[in-house]
Amino acid sequence: MSRIHFDVTHPAHVHLFRHAIRELADDGHRVVVSSRDKELTTDLLDAFDVPHTVLSAMGDRKAALVSEWALRGVRTLRYDRRFDPDVVVSRLSPTAVASATLTGAGSVAFHDHEGTNRLAGALAPFLDRLCTPASFEADFGAPHRRHPGVQELAYLHPDRFEPDRDRLREHGVDPDSPYFVLRFVSMGAHHDVGLTGIGPAARRRLVETLAGRGPVYVSDEAAGEADPPAEAVPVPPALMHDLLSEAALFVTDSNTMATEAGLLGTPVVRSGAYAATDEFSNFAVLGAAGLVESVADESAAVDRAAELAADPDSGERWRRRRDAYVRGAVDVTDHIVETVLEVADE
Structure with missing residues (x-):
């Protein structure tokens, strides 16, 4: 051994x-x-x-x-x-x-x-x-x-992960009703120098646009607590993937979590400075597979999020694309x- x-x-x-x-x-x-x-x-x-x-x-x-x-x-x-x-x-x-x-x-x-x-x-x-x-x-x-x-895929391959809907309910999340998750990072890592995420005005517009369709859960490294009508993420960190998996839409400037949401079959819009670069080859692949939509312009990203939130078939479309992508990958x-x-x- x-x-x-x-x-x-x-x-x-x-x-x-x-x-x-x-x-x-x-x-x-x-x-x-x-x-x-x-x-x-x-x-x-x-x-x-x-x-x-x-x-x-x-x-x-x-x-x-x-x-x-x-x-x-x-x-x-x-x-x-x-x-x-x-x-x-x-x-x-x-x-x-x-x-x-x-x-x-x-x-x-x-x-x-x-x-x-x-x-x-x-x-x-x-x-x-x-x-x-x-x-x-x-x-x-x-x-x-x-x-x-x-x-x-080391932890989100379908053979490795299945959402726990009962635990979401224990934390006040209804997985049978539409809800939205927004994640904004602080851009404080050494490789983020000179780059910015989704700005405050676009964040407020996102919340206002989505709030009429269901709860909006926000995780914001820079601002801390979410401002109404948004709510703070109601689950502990270990359940974040369960929350993402059942969401109707995920919008973020986080590269890792954009990838995670796409692999979970959740519609995802990625914006911020990284969305305008080709620094991450993963997103060329995920974009071609239809799993992550990268929209550099903040206003256009909000508009696209609104379109996906209003589309009742977007979730099923993403799940089909995820299944097709996973068939060509490995655990x-x-x-x-x-x-x-x-x-x-x-």
């Missing part, structure tokens, strides 16, 4: 790796998880019953960020020297890759954001596998492996497990 270390430093990494962590552990492999106290990362790990060790906490200033990652590098190396892993798995984490190199462990990294291709290129020589979606045009050399389908958790064990055995 293999000894496997997963390094989880962001909420999205929890979802990406949680099924693989459980499957490997259930199969008798020794699996440990190191975490970072960032946003909802540790809360999600706890909600999904994933034991973990916190190695660092996110600071609120750039100087704090530098010192945090320096400290994390030291702690990760100590952690691996104690655990002695066969392979270290991360979402393109420099500290995890460095620790694997210094301890002689194999190293596997997953990458799906072309905006960090320079980092991926710098780390590639130290990796045994660098896994990306097949849509990536960049070539990272010998360790590069491409898989069909986006990485969110990415299976790909993670196979890759990790392949490297552990080398």
